[in-house]
């Protein structure tokens with residue numbers, strides 16, 4: 604784990620898997636953009652912050668996923684820092700009961716056990732109509748990019764560095780991603796297009812890249828997600844239940860599902876592709892003797 608300078612006072616922690624940007628407001632005090640994953644990253648981040656004598660005064664979160672807010676409550680307790688997050692994301696991780704919205708196929712006891720550490724108190728909620736915020740005297744521009752998660756945001760520091768969170772994935776991640784996650788794929792694609800208008804001098808993608816220009820990466824991301832949707836559509840032949848589609852997809856994509864938790868994760872990922880295909884008319888949903896079944900729709904092409 605090490606620190607890379609992005610530009611001016613904007614740096615990022617390279618955890619190996621992720622870039623976690625931070626903005627230095629003075630020699631000692633920093634504002635983190637996301638806090639990382641608990642299981643694989645907490646120890647390293649903790650050590651790095653201590654070695655550099657940094658004091659975390661705030662964490663601004665792009666979205667409430669486990670690998671982005673996993674150390675929020677830990678760092679808040681340790682440094683007494685404030686947490687800033689889009690309002691809807693903040694509400695999701697405000698309690699285990701609310702987190703169950705994300706993890707609806709698991710029992711509340713399981714959600715509490717596996718994801719309880721994500722629960723944190725947000726001090727400043729960012730509303731949908733806000734395009735900038737002031738945190739500890741520094742201005743951050745906000746671009747709302749819903750889709751990957753309900754209220755995902757991109758955050759631009761005073762150095763004109765945009766942190767894109769999970770609104771884009773790098774080429775390295777694309778290579779290994781069988782079915783990258785989106786909460787609502789159609790919204791996610793719209794948000795990806797919005798990024799064409801974002802003109803900054805540097806861009807940081809959480810998993811994991813640093814760029815001077817993301818124009819090509821945006822186009823390649825959009826095509827990558829659409830191509831995955833097309834591949835899902837290709838396994839849907841006859842009228843199929845969601846479970847039939849699941850079975851066909853994991854076989855076709857060579858995805859290993861060896862636990863019911865993994866099943867829940869893959870099923871959630873697949874849902875957004877199936878919904879997208881349904882929304883675009885590539886497949887349609889009908890009742891068949893009391894079962895919900897998907898079959899080929901009237902449109903057979905995903906628009907480029």
Ligand SMILES: [Zn+2]
Pocket residue numbers: 666668671751752769
């Ligand atoms: Zn995410």
